[in-house]
Amino acid sequence: MLERLEAQAIQADAVDGIGFGELGLGGNIVRALKELGAESPFPIQAATIPVVLEGRDVLGRGRTGSGKTIAFGAPTVERLMQLWAEQQRDVENGPDGRRKRQMGRAPRALILAPTRELALQIDRTVQPIAQSVGLFTTQVYGGVPQARQVGALRRGVDIVIGTPGRIEDLLAQGHLDLSDIRITVLDEADHMCDLGFLEPVQRILRETRDGGQKLLFSATLDTGVAALVEEFLVDPAVHEVAGEDQASGTIEHRVFVIDNRDKRDIVAQLADRDGKTLVFSRTRAFAEDLTEHLEDAGVRAVALHGDLNQSRRTRNLQQLTSGRVDVLVATDVAARGIHVDDIDLVIQADAPDEYKTYLHRSGRTGRAGRTGRVVTLIPRNRQRRMNELLDRAEIEVDFEDVRLGDELLFDLGPVEVAAPVEAAAAEASDADAEQSADAEPVASAAE
Structure with a gap:
């Protein structure tokens, strides 16, 4: 099924001279990216940011370190602001025009990662971008007490970044409501499937708002992702970075x-x-x-x-x-x-x-x-x-x-x-759960 999806490849030299603002991101977000060390977009970012802002589903492939976190994080924040403006929600604004936090507000974006390390690193990139426009993020993952995570959800957040196991736990306990999720991101979707999270991810996605936007990003796109793509993505834009295999000159x-x-x-x-x-x-x-x-x-x-x-x-x-x-x-x-x-x-x-x-x-x-x-x-x-x-x-x-x-x-x-680039400009993708001879059971090793 994935072979029938034709990928649009983008060459690195095709984005020379293009800025984040030209891709459709607002001034606050562009400034936040600059503070993170991202002066100009990497190829995968230039390819996918405009189509995310159009509201399309996206299937993106770029090797580790190609900038996938900014590729989905920045346009997700911008898209939430667009949707909020369009819907004219009855929410009081702060004195600087930014949206104030509403107690108990249900999140509107969900970013799923296979491991807690990856969830934390995604948040380190996405959080300052979200804060630049007055939005809030929180991390939801296992291996730690859940009280702080529940407290953040009660105060109200816009973007939840987490792992499938703890997210399902909080859903079952009634602490997390996904009914207003407009954008869902799966980072390292293939690895999510490798770890046995296919069915939990499917259950989580079915809890989100009907018709919500879905973004799947991964370093590899194989048949393990096919079930998710077939059920949840509608006419996705498929992008990959040309020549970005591991045999490249870098x-x-x-x-x-x-x-x-x-x-x-x-x-x-x-x-x-x-x-x-x-x-x-x-x-x-x-x-x-x-x-x-x-x-x-x-x-x-x-x-x-x-x-x-x-x-x-x-x-x-x-x-x-x-x-x-x-x-x-x-x-x-x-x-x-x-x-x-x-x-x-x-x-x-x-x-x-x-x-x-x-x-x-x-x-x-x-x-x-x-x-x-x-x-x-x-x-x-x-x-x-x-x-x-x-x-x-x-x-x-x-x-x-x-x-x-x-x-x-x-x-x-x-x-x-070659050319020094600040760490945050690179994609913060991804920790792997142990698949070694002494690995723990799948879910606990991953989370």
Whole structure:
């Protein structure tokens, strides 16, 4: 069914010289975007913002880091203001003409994300845009007490950003009313389906206002999204960014064939460098083991995985963001949505099992016009499977036989960035729930 939807591809050079105001966004929102570091639109933003403002359903594909959060966040805020003006609601305005918060007001926009990390990062981008025109957002996700979330809903919000499990909980308890939702966004729709959230998402969407606008954004659009598109999207505008695959010039891919017994030492050798490094492991136990090994080798590192509570995960991520540590060792909880500016090396200590995971891990580097490297370590008996995975990902790379201490391992210094872009200008998409051998049950791992 998705193959019958013809995508309109937009080239990066097609948006040169175009500003956000020319796409139809108001002055306050344009100024808010500038304060976030977004001076001019990325291709996916230029392609989709005008059609969102027209009220059309949208199916958008752009790789991780291509700017999807602003692509749906900014026009959602602008569209809410348009709808509010058209409907002439009986709501008192503040002295500056902005809409005042009405106690208990039902939300009018819903943004669904597969994980709490992604929901938080989306809110960090959307909230200042919404505040610039007097609208309010709140985050609704599991893993934390719900009292603060319920309190925000009682005070009245315009945009709810959350994960399916907690949203269904609050719906069942009567704390959340979706009957006035005019715009619904699904970020990482394919991953939502991969995590087993297809039916919860369908139930949630059926609670929203009939005829409401639906926006689906994802780095990949495969058959897992087909049921959602077929049921909920009406004549969608389909957009993708031409040439934005992971094999593009912004990311250098390398595969090192190694002896498995040397893996920890090779990771330490690769990570002992200037610049931020993200290391992926398959299991939580190996993530902790690698972190300890790196610390013993004199490389500052922290771990990120599902056994850590939310505050610890946030704190460890912040240590990498601030530069207090150089290396983050993560399971696939970090494969989407964890946006850390200027990660220039991704090391896959454990190769992924599917090509989509490879693409999303790779998307942690080379973001927003920067360049980066992805190095995958595999044992000799894994070469055939790795070849098949790379073929599916449409990435061409020669395998290199590497031994501990080889000069090649010292040749991965920091990569020069193309054109520095503030972090918030990049899409804040997306954290992944663990799909590893030690993963928790789907819903609890994701939320």
